[in-house]
Amino acid sequence: MGISNRNSILYGTKKFVASREGVLGVFAVLFFVVLCFTSNFSTDLYSYFKDVSYMILAGLALMLVIMTGNIDISSGTVLGVVGFVAGNLLKMGVPVPFVILASMLVGMLNSAIIGFITVRFRVPSMVVSLAMVKLHIGIFPLLPNAGWVSNMPQSVIDMGNTKIFGFVPVLLLFSLAVLIFLVWFMKYTRFGKKIYAVGGSAESAKLAGIKSDKVTFIVFLMSGALLGLTSVVFWLPSSQVQPSGTIGMDMTFITIAVVSGVSMLGGTGKPIGVLFSAALIAMLQRACILWQLGNAWLYTFYGIIVIMAVFSSVTDFEKFKSKFAFGKTTSLKGRA
Amino acid sequence: MSTILKLENIHKSFPGVRALYNMQIELEKGELHAVCGENGAGKSTLMKVITGVYKADKGDIYLNGEKITIKEPNDAYGKGIAIIFQETSLFKDLTVLENLFMGHEPTRKTLGFVNHIDYPAMIKKAKEIFAFLGIDIPLDAKVDSLGVASKQMVEIAKALTYGAKILILDEPTAALTNKEVRALFDTIARLKKDGISMLYISHRMEEIFEIADRVTVIRDGEFVKTANIGDVTEKQLIAWMVGREMDDLYPKVEVQIGKPILKVEHLSKRNVLSDISFEVKQGEIFGIAGLAGAGRTELAECICGLMKHEEGNVSFLDQPFNVKSYREAIDKGVVYVSEDRKKYGLIVPMTIKENMTLSVLYKISKMSFVNFKKEKGIIGDYMRKLGVKAPNEDFIVDNLSGGNQQKVLVAKALAAAPKILILDEPTRGVDVGAKAEIHRIISNLAKEGMSIIMISSDMPELLGMSDRLMVVKHGKKIGELERSDFSQEKVLEMAL
Numbered sequence: 001m002g003i004s005n006r007n008s009i010l011y012g013t014k015k016f017v018a019s020r021e022g023v024l025g026v027f028a029v030l031f032f033v034v035l036c037f038t039s040n041f042s043t044d045l046y047s048y049f050k051d052v053s054y055m056i057l058a059g060l061a062l063m064l065v066i067m068t069g070n071i072d073i074s075s076g077t078v079l080g081v082v083g084f085v086a087g088n089l090l091k092m093g094v095p096v097p098f099v100i101l102a103s104m105l106v107g108m109l110n111s112a113i114i115g116f117i118t119v120r121f122r123v124p125s126m127v128v129s130l131a132m133v134k135l136h137i138g139i140f141p142l143l144p145n146a147g148w149v150s151n152m153p154q155s156v157i158d159m160g161n162t163k164i165f166g167f168v169p170v171l172l173l174f175s176l177a178v179l180i181f182l183v184w185f186m187k188y189t190r191f192g193k194k195i196y197a198v199g200g201s202a203e204s205a206k207l208a209g210i211k212s213d214k215v216t217f218i219v220f221l222m223s224g225a226l227l228g229l230t231s232v233v234f235w236l237p238s239s240q241v242q243p244s245g246t247i248g249m250d251m252t253f254i255t256i257a258v259v260s261g262v263s264m265l266g267g268t269g270k271p272i273g274v275l276f277s278a279a280l281i282a283m284l285q286r287a288c289i290l291w292q293l294g295n296a297w298l299y300t301f302y303g304i305i306v307i308m309a310v311f312s313s314v315t316d317f318e319k320f321k322s323k324f325a326f327g328k329t330t331s332l333k334g335r336a
Numbered sequence: 337m338s339t340i341l342k343l344e345n346i347h348k349s350f351p352g353v354r355a356l357y358n359m360q361i362e363l364e365k366g367e368l369h370a371v372c373g374e375n376g377a378g379k380s381t382l383m384k385v386i387t388g389v390y391k392a393d394k395g396d397i398y399l400n401g402e403k404i405t406i407k408e409p410n411d412a413y414g415k416g417i418a419i420i421f422q423e424t425s426l427f428k429d430l431t432v433l434e435n436l437f438m439g440h441e442p443t444r445k446t447l448g449f450v451n452h453i454d455y456p457a458m459i460k461k462a463k464e465i466f467a468f469l470g471i472d473i474p475l476d477a478k479v480d481s482l483g484v485a486s487k488q489m490v491e492i493a494k495a496l497t498y499g500a501k502i503l504i505l506d507e508p509t510a511a512l513t514n515k516e517v518r519a520l521f522d523t524i525a526r527l528k529k530d531g532i533s534m535l536y537i538s539h540r541m542e543e544i545f546e547i548a549d550r551v552t553v554i555r556d557g558e559f560v561k562t563a564n565i566g567d568v569t570e571k572q573l574i575a576w577m578v579g580r581e582m583d584d585l586y587p588k589v590e591v592q593i594g595k596p597i598l599k600v601e602h603l604s605k606r607n608v609l610s611d612i613s614f615e616v617k618q619g620e621i622f623g624i625a626g627l628a629g630a631g632r633t634e635l636a637e638c639i640c641g642l643m644k645h646e647e648g649n650v651s652f653l654d655q656p657f658n659v660k661s662y663r664e665a666i667d668k669g670v671v672y673v674s675e676d677r678k679k680y681g682l683i684v685p686m687t688i689k690e691n692m693t694l695s696v697l698y699k700i701s702k703m704s705f706v707n708f709k710k711e712k713g714i715i716g717d718y719m720r721k722l723g724v725k726a727p728n729e730d731f732i733v734d735n736l737s738g739g740n741q742q743k744v745l746v747a748k749a750l751a752a753a754p755k756i757l758i759l760d761e762p763t764r765g766v767d768v769g770a771k772a773e774i775h776r777i778i779s780n781l782a783k784e785g786m787s788i789i790m791i792s793s794d795m796p797e798l799l800g801m802s803d804r805l806m807v808v809k810h811g812k813k814i815g816e817l818e819r820s821d822f823s824q825e826k827v828l829e830m831a832l
Contacts, residue, residue: 204426
């Protein structure tokens with residue numbers, strides 16, 4: 001942290017291992033080792049890293065939104081919408097940087113709608129984003145070719161599949177760069193601090209002169225931009241865009257965010273945690289493919305992991321006790 | 337000495353309640369000015385007006401002789417006025433350092449254009465402030481992990497990061513141990529020396545006499561007096577705080593008082609209640625007096641199973657009364673009417689009818705189907721008996737006035753056919769007319785043989801209605817008074 005004067009290596013290591021990020025990191029490494037020994041995993045390393053690339057970005061997008069006490073269920077299907085736009089632009093020969101920009105704008109537009117309705121009319125973002133999901137799913141079949149964009153230019157596909165050392169996708173480096181920027185952003189900007197404040201306690205934030213609504217709306221915009229980038233990273237290496245394939249991906253993204261350590265109640269969360277949880281979830285997904293377990297098992301694992309992650313955030317036993325033990329002064333809560 | 341803050345002619349009303357009337361106060365540079373008054377005298381409202389949480393209806397605020405308006409809390413900070421809340425306003429998931437500078441972190445530019453938070457500058461300033469206050473709290477500790485006293489110190493330090501010149505301390509010692517209080521007073525002395533002015537709200541007379549320079553007494557939202565602390569005695573202060581004539585608002589009905597029906601013996605709960613014993617007789621109105629936070633509500637909650645006590649016995653009609661849940665207490669005839677009617681008493685978006693029968697649905701339903709005829713019967717009775725003023729029983733409770741809401745709440749309690757009714761602040765936020773009606777209802781219930789425990793911060797009400805009363809302080813019973821011995825001064829002296 002640099003704030004502490006207790007910065008011996010031993011202390012730092014201990015602290016890291018004891019933290020959630022540390023636990024996740026260790027877990028991911030173990031998982032990785034096991035898989036290397038039990039399957040032909042090493043040949044799939046490239047595919048794995050490709051998954052990690054888009055999962056990091058989506059995890060960050062969801063983490064930000066959840067930190068303010070909101071949620072975005074449309075984060076899966078919006079990839080389909082963005083993919084349709086971006087795919088067609090690429091086919092029209094628009095240069096990649098402009099396509100990236102356009103993708104971010106489409107993502108931001110979607111999130112802006114959710115954010116605006118949530119903030120302005122006090123509708124829970126859960127409901128608003130659910131409506132957006134239905135809207136997306138409804139629109140897909142109405143698009144030309146049901147939104148499918150095939151025969152993408154080979155040059156674009158090649159660009160998406162650029163790799164270093166034969167197994168590290170360039171897209172991963174791109175995602176890591178975004179991640180590093182967000183780590184910096186959350187720690188070193190006032191706005192980053194405000195996001196923690198708004199999610200932590202709306203009342204205290206107000207007393208500190210922070211405009212919660214404004215912060216929440218901007219966070220939605222940021223999240224939308226990140227989802228736009230997610231789409232680019234997700235679709236760029238593939239030869240076609242198939243929007244309906246994105247249905248249900250939102251749950252994967254929410255899982256990543258929750259496992260990264262963000263509290264569903266808002267106020268906590270660290271971008272670096274997303275790196276580990278994206279690594280873990282992508283690993284799980286790859287494992288289920290390699291072992292041919294199918295989606296049924298994958299979803300079962302997701303469910304178990306989310307429950308474990310949520311539970312581990314309440315295993316601060318003192319907190320747990322004071323919340324559920326008998327005789328707390330708030331014992332009237334929940335009475336009919 | 338020069339006047340730094342001056343309030344003149346401040347008026348503030350809430351629907352049905354006059355919170356502040358022609359209030360004034362003057363604060364000098366470097367002085368510690370205590371503000372005294374009973375519960376509900378308007379101290380907190382006054383502080384909230386000064387810090388911009390509420391906007392005064394009328395009146396002027398002068399800072400250093402200049403007239404100012406404070407629109408919101410952030411405005412007050414900007415003008416150097418900060419309040420240290422009883423309930424701290426810190427972010428518990430963030431570190432001490434992040435909390436100190438939330439919203440106004442020092443920034444610096446790297447490469448000439450990347451503006452970012454300057455952690456070294458933050459740490460330096462925080463260390464300076466901590467050294468000045470004489471406190472030692474690790475800056476990277478999470479606020480959640482700190483004790484109450486440390487949190488308070490962080491709050492004070494936070495005020496100083498804004499460059500506050502005026503601090504408002506609202507009952508700062510309420511949750512502190514003796515040692516922590518000494519440390520706080522030490523810090524306060526340092527602040528005073530540095531020319532920082534403080535408004536200090538406290539109920540603890542000995543503290544006021546120890547650290548205050550001047551004291552202002554307010555009563556019923558009105559200014560009473562400001563005096564140098566050397567010129568007054570404790571007795572005088574209490575007399576100013578009370579200073580109100582008893583009126584005939586209270587229709588006390590002579591009632592035949594019967595045998596004891598509820599006995600509480602040595603009730604204790606760590607940090608909340610210690611060794612409380614009393615009896616309530618049939619047909620009696622038993623008052624419980626004390627300051628807010630003295631343990632009155634907790635006592636009631638322990639009796640009726642909403643909270644668990646650790647030691648002691650409760651017996652009811654000569655049977656041990658150890659209920660495990662509030663449901664059981666209702667079934668046995670002990671019903672509690674909460675002080676916070678919107679939070680715990682009524683479900684405001686529902687109708688009068690639905691609220692009234694909520695706790696007795698099992699009595700009027702078969703196999704989960706509500707018998708509407710029976711329901712209507714019950715409701716009609718109470719609507720008439722309690723005089724609830726509403727177009728019909730399908731009226732949404734949220735749209736009723738405070739007084740009528742309170743009546744619905746009492747009706748809901750009565751529908752459960754209680755033998756003992758525990759009323760917690762039955763007339764809070766209710767206008768004068770409705771207050772009298774509620775008092776009439778309470779008197780009539782007692783006449784019908786119901787025993788009533790009445791917890792109230794409204795002294796005239798408590799003295800006017802009760803047959804007997806008990807005073808509690810810091811969770812301990814201070815004493816019991818018979819009706820013939822009642823006086824406001826006596827009760828207040830015991831409670832403070």
